[in-house]
Amino acid sequence: MTLDRPTADPRAHREGAPPLLEIDRLSVDFRLDASVVHAVQDVSLHVRAGETLAVVGESGSGKSATALSVLRLNPSPPCVYPSGEIRFDGRDLLKLPEKDLGRVRGRDIAMVFQDPMTCLDPLQRVGAQVAEVLRHHTGLSRTEAKEAALAALDEVGIPEPDLRYRQYPHELSGGLRQRVMIATALVARPRVLIADEPTTALDVTVQRQILDLLVTLQHKHDMAVVLITHDLAVVAETADRVVVMNKGRVVESGGVLDVFDHPADDYTRRLLAATPRLEAA
Template structure:
């Protein structure tokens, strides 16, 4: 967990409303959600499945499929510029460079037919300004930074040749190789066993502290929130029902849903 910062927000979401207009109905997935995150700060967005937290996260990079997704209102501001008004070409320059994302399942996010080193280097090649040799060197450095052993050998391997934990580290390397100012981590440890989950979370904390980036952590795990986040947004049925400092929200939850969510969290009690 980082120290709460007084810096100006780098990413701001104001009154965001996201609909999915299907053939027979319209799903109001996000209903007027607002929050912000500053450099060096970790903001957790927490809620049960279907609460709208992932739809909110994907909206920040405009990755919800349009259609059926329709941005029905609100603003997503990166350094004061509204991403909802930007064209696809400009968004392509922003994704990965200024604003990056780690997805839940690296096996479905990584290209199974492309070597992992090429996939990490491709981020820099896409954003220009790097020769093939420079991008390769930066990718090797990124693989080493996220704790992948023997990065030269791993660079040449394919995703199926790596364990789940190593694949997730590759995803983190790809997300950070261009040094984005905002990292969105959408349930980054869901598919991993408990020991590897701890390693990945510790890695994210160290990398954030090293690079001073803002982190938006999407999760349903309140234990993870308590250990890693500065502030928390609690979502329920597409709405942000409570926002505040993690310690304040956990110690004195105001919304009934937040209290139910906390009460449902397993606790290790010691008799006597």
């Protein structure tokens, strides 16, 4: 069986549609013993159903701290949220009780991380980890969850899903582990997918396959996607809009073509200038 959930209007990401996920003037601090690190300062962004929003910037710019804040996955302590709101379905996720937020994680908003080996349980078979998400969020029986997990592994292009279901993470290649992570994230049909540097640890060929897979699944399920990356070529190929971050702040945002063709901020211009290009001989 497969888990079927209603999808939004596929045209909903057009300009003027209400945001599905909205971050409003968010600040994130890490309060250490002798100092306070202001990792994110007054950041605002939004994404609509069916839309891909890319968040770009160099390491330390606040991209991941912002993304992890959506589901309050930054370690607390030392992380605190001194100001701002993160709204989803009319609720401020920063104020939700942990029990209620647990119902949102994986069910309505899911994440794919950079290194699946740090996220997958090395002692548990990969299929059981996918099925566990369904068991947690739905009333499916163990047999029904296994059937849905097998379908999810097949959907993300994993060959011989019956065999892979029984394997452990270390028995899979990096590309297959990342596909398992995507299957785990999407098996409950979330409305928002946050992909935090999902291809950085993979070789170029596998990167292309994973990105194509994310685009295909987004269109199939009409998800909103927030793509965290430093790769501007990926942004140009996959995103509708882009937010540029530097030193914890948003320095520029807009449509990808507008920002890339006519960057207004000097930091954006320097990022674009630093992108390798193949010049004709």
